[in-house]
Amino acid sequence: AAKDAAPAANETAPASPGDRAKSEAEKILGTGWWGTGNYFSITKIVLFIIVFWLWVYTADWMNDDMEHRKVESREMRNLQFFLIYLIGSAIAFYIPTFWAAFPITVLVWIVPAVVYVKLRNKGLPEPEKVWTRDHIVYVYAVLLSKIGVKVKMKKRMSYETGVPVELAPTEKGAAPQVLQGRLILARNAPGYNDFRAYLYDGLLRGADAIMFDYTPQKTVVRHQIDGVWIEIIEVPRVVEKGKEKDKLELALEAGKLLLGANPADRRSKQGGPFVATLNKTKYDCEFVSQGTRGGEAMMIQFVRQKVAFNTLDELGLFxxxxxxxxxxxxxxxxxxxxxxxxxxxxxxxxxxxxxxxxxxxxxxxxxxxxxxxxxxxxxxxxxxxxxxxxxxxxxxxxxxxxxxxxxxxxxxxxxxxxxxxxxxxxxxxxxxxxxxxxxxxxxxxxxxxxxxxxxxxxxxxxxxxxxxxxVRKLCPECKEGFQPPPQLLQSLGFAPGTVKELFRVRSPLPPELEQKRKPCSTCNDIGYKGxxxxxxxxxxxxxxxxxxxxxxxxxxxxxxxxxxxxxxxxxxxxxxxxxxxxxxxxxxxxxxx
Ligand SMILES: [Zn+2]
Missing domain, CATH: 3.40.50.300 (P-loop containing nucleotide triphosphate hydrolases)
Incomplete structure (x- = not known):
């Protein structure tokens, strides 16, 4: 309908000055998605594409944000966001007046995004919220600083930023002032936020313990997940000019200060209990550090609420x-x-x-x-x-x-x-x-x-x-089926031909594809879960x-x-x-x- 209506309007002779003005405006703006003649108006298409790119950017950010926060219904939400936009835009195309149609494409982008942000901000600690006054000021400050403009911001305390994990030492029998003193000392240490970030990562991945294996060349960080130590990252020791310690050493020093241990002592066994709070859940933690032959080892253990089975069925007993x-x-x-x-x-x-x-x-x-x-x-x-x-x-x-x-x-x-x-x-x-x-x-x-x-x-x-x-269970999301060779079946005690398919941890793709692949959000690419x-x-x-x-x-x-x-x-x-x-x-x- 829009296609036919637009050119027709231009062919009618203007009758009055008012009509003429309207017709002039229509010459520029057109009526529907079409410009004068039988082609799309460039201006309108550009406007549409701008909104489309903004939508793509928003959708991408939402997806990353949900992945980061481990939102279980992520795929469903993505689909909803996509369908609303698709249906809205399709309807807009059939509306003959462009200036009535265009706002619809804007609304189907903005309204779901606002609803999403409203819902996500609920229950999140302040530094994690977006679109708050502080956050917008911060984003502008970052953008403006790139072109040389400095914006005055309310200075946040260092421990108020970063990951949403709060820490408190809990040594039994220690006076509250002593514990408070340790907390202040740790908060002022340069590595405090990094220490919290390592804890946060461990808690999010469901680790029972985090191990830092420190040597003068590098530190290997491992998580104990479902009873198995898994290497998470190898951090080479990089010391900035004019400094004596690298970031990881500073982080672990902050951890020691929190427990009243001596950061300079890297040989004797030190440590103690503390509590980490994440999203209102408290985790009892235990920190231990001790010198090793090649350097120092530090371990943080989380005392998680153990799953209590009640029946033999729940135990998985045949x-x-x-x-x-x-x-x-x-x-x-x-x-x-x-x-x-x-x-x-x-x-x-x-x-x-x-x-x-x-x-x-x-x-x-x-x-x-x-x-x-x-x-x-x-x-x-x-x-x-x-x-x-x-x-x-x-x-x-x-x-x-x-x-x-x-x-x-x-x-x-x-x-x-x-x-x-x-x-x-x-x-x-x-x-x-x-x-x-x-x-x-x-x-x-x-x-x-x-x-x-x-x-x-x-x-x-x-x-x-x-x-x-x-035994660890294969991750149901990313396990991979394969045809078992006869010898394998025999070693498991199965007669040849009785089992068509077995499962294993996903095999890696060719390197260039493997790099682009998004990690499995269920098992963090470990391949096992529970x-x-x-x-x-x-x-x-x-x-x-x-x-x-x-x-x-x-x-x-x-x-x-x-x-x-x-x-x-x-x-x-x-x-x-x-x-x-x-x-x-x-x-x-x-x-x-
Ligand atoms: Zn998986």
Whole structure:
């Protein structure tokens, strides 16, 4: 319609001065998107293109901003922003009057952008907000300074700018004035903002710890994510002229000042606790520095809220294994052991297992050290001893057994007396559940034997041992399918041709494409996100019991377990690989533990 209307208007003869003026104006501006004659007006097209470029710039900034802030609905928001503009512009093209159509293209750019900024500024700390008075002044000041104009700005305190992480030392027993003094000292240190920036990065990536490995040539920064140290960046040591220290050294000095440590001392072990606050969430942190052979190592650990599992399903335990496990936990008698290597979730898994022990129709008692309290479990009678007073489970066990409970949970045996008494009680129709740190089920047995318990007594009481290890899960966003070669399937115990596709960490693209690629926002290009467990459950039988007494060496027991076809970590892990939950590489890393 616009196409026909515009030229027609120019052909009509002007009748009055008013009409003539209107016609003159139309000659210049045209009526629709078309100029005089049958072509687009250059002015209008230029105006449109300017708005279009502004829109592209805004869309790009929004996308980067959302990525930076880890907004989960980023792609949805991008699509919305795009569709609003597309539909708005399409409508504008069908409006015959240009000066009615053009504002629409401006509005469909500006209104969604304003709404976005309003929503994003909500809940963000001041330095992160955009379009505030301070921010606009700042942007203009930067632009004007490029052409030599200096604008006076309200000077921000150094700690008010930069990343939105606030720090506070929290040493127990230290006077508040002392802690406040340390904070002021750290805030005035030149590296304070960089120190916060390193913390911020670690928190955003979901690290459990940050390690700085300092040498006179370079510093390697690593994050511990899902139990694995990942190199994040290698910072070469660059010292500016006239200065003695590089930026990273200054950052770590600020960290030491915060904890009241001596920055000049780079040999002895120093450190302490502090709290980092990010978006109103508080993180308990621990900072340790110590000299190494080549320089100095510093570590910041975050005490994150551990995910608490409640059911065997949540633990990811396969139904068949759940059933076998329940048989042990609800057996009338026997000594049952729950084990895991250090830092492999023994405590939280033991909680779940114990919850699955029938504690509603049976009397279940538990022994706990006052110094290491566990998560409360309903319907279990708790009996406490105090290890700081030299007490052990033996302090309370005789009284407990006197009351004849059907099951007793003793997480830490502590000494041979407790262990012996528990094994003896199994004969009196009692179930004993205990935990121990060990890399596999066989090692768990030998850790108990190493306490010098009578092997005959222990072997006859022992009913079963479960062991768990944690494996990282492949990132669901960027994992890559591949056709497994027959040898690989065979090594996992699958018959050839039974598995069509397995998954692995994404392979890198050719260098020039790899550089342009945006990193995976789910896993930060690590390829893994979160962890799950693999299990090994050994059921004691006559052959294993007699081996424990006559041939007490781990290799012999392991061999017998394999011969009896009791499924181990490999079988369990292979199933996770088959389901695409983890990779062959990750499984072999964990199996080599
Ligand atoms: Zn990913």
């Amino acid at each position: 139904p068949q294994v759940q059933e076998r496990l329940r048989t042990f936990l609800n057996a009338p008698k026997g000594f049952f052991v729950i084990s895991a290597p250090p830092a492999n979730g023994l405590r939280s898994s033991a909680d779940v297992f114990i919850r699955n022990c029938d504690r509603f129709t049976r009397d279940v008692a538990a022994v706990e050290d006052v110094m290491h309290p566990d998560r409360q479990i309903e319907n279990i009678i708790l009996n406490r001893y105090d290890s700081s007073k030299g007490e052990s489970p033996m302090t309370v066990l005789p009284d407990i057994f006197f009351k004849e409970p059907q099951a007793v949970v003793v997480r830490e045996m502590v000494n041979v007396d407790s262990l012996t008494l528990c094994c003896e009680e199994v004969v009196n129709n009692r179930l004993i559940i205990s935990t121990i740190k060990a890399k596999d089920a066989v090692e768990a047995m030998f850790r108990f034997l190493a306490m010098k318990v009578d092997p005959q007594l222990f072997a006859s009481a022992l009913a079963g041992v479960v062991c768990q290890r944690l 962890r799950t467990a693999i299990f090994e459950l050994i059921e004691l039988n006559d052959e294993l019991r007699s081996l424990l007494v006559t041939q007490p060496n781990p290799a012999a027991i392991r061999q017998a377990v394999v011969k009896q076809r009791q499924p181990g970590f490999l079988q369990y892990g292979a199933e996770l690989v088959r389901q695409g939950i983890t990779s062959v590489d990750e499984l072999s890393r964990v199996l080599k533990m």
